[in-house]
Amino acid sequence: RSLVVVHFWAPWAPQCAQMNEVMAALAREHSQVAFVQLEAEAVPEVSEKYGISSVPTFLFFKDSQKVDRLDGAHAPELTQKVQRHAAGAAPGPAQEQLHARLRRLVNAAPCVLFMKGSPKEPRCGFSRQMVEILNKHGVAFSSFDIFSDEEVRQGLKTFSNWPTYPQLYVAGELVGGLDIVK
Numbered sequence: 001r002s003l004v005v006v007h008f009w010a011p012w013a014p015q016c017a018q019m020n021e022v023m024a025a026l027a028r029e030h031s032q033v034a035f036v037q038l039e040a041e042a043v044p045e046v047s048e049k050y051g052i053s054s055v056p057t058f059l060f061f062k063d064s065q066k067v068d069r070l071d072g073a074h075a076p077e078l079t080q081k082v083q084r085h086a087a088g089a090a091p092g093p094a095q096e097q098l099h100a101r102l103r104r105l106v107n108a109a110p111c112v113l114f115m116k117g118s119p120k121e122p123r124c125g126f127s128r129q130m131v132e133i134l135n136k137h138g139v140a141f142s143s144f145d146i147f148s149d150e151e152v153r154q155g156l157k158t159f160s161n162w163p164t165y166p167q168l169y170v171a172g173e174l175v176g177g178l179d180i181v182k
Contacts, residue, residue, distance in 0.1 A: 003033045003085050004061040008040040008052045015073035019056045022075045030086050030094050060085050084154045098151060102159045105152065107172040109142035114156060115166040119143050126178045130166045133181055141168075 007023055009016035020037065027035045040047045040055050050059055058078060060068035068085060070078055106112055117123030119131045134141050146153040146165055157163050160174045168175045175181060
């Protein structure tokens with residue numbers, strides 16, 4: 001398993017018990033991810049090594065390297081971080097579902113633009129330029145605001161093997177970003 005999520009917790013902290021439930025739900029959803037609970041005060045040398053000063057704290061390891069951290073009981077943020085880091089892990093049921101969803105999205109219309117913001121309100125210069133080019137040439141297109149869905153935003157980068165936005169798809173195939181469309 002390439003992704004390991006370690007929860008530093010304490011039995012006296014009610015927010016830790018709550019986050020243990022969140023972790024259990026995430027473990028059911030992400031079978032390819034290892035979830036570990038460490039009682040912070042029972043392993044002081046480990047807690048000290050990783051600068052654990054409060055509970056709950058979550059550390060994310062990929063291939064034995066610490067890649068991320070979350071301090072506090074923030075279930076939505078924990079879920080997002082697990083999804084984002086698991087996206088690069090071996091494909092499991094959640095990954096297959098995401099890829100099926102991305103296939104549906106890129107084929108939702110003959111021409112689909114994944115962008116920051118919307119055509120009426122682009123939220124970056126590259127997305128604005130892409131919309132201007134498509135409009136100038138009378139291209140009918142659908143759009144998807146990648147800021148509206150973190151799972152799509154991160155997953156599409158892997159799915160398309162294209163790390164930046166905007167991304168333009170025609171007939172379900174990636175054309176490319178702004179430079180290629182220009």
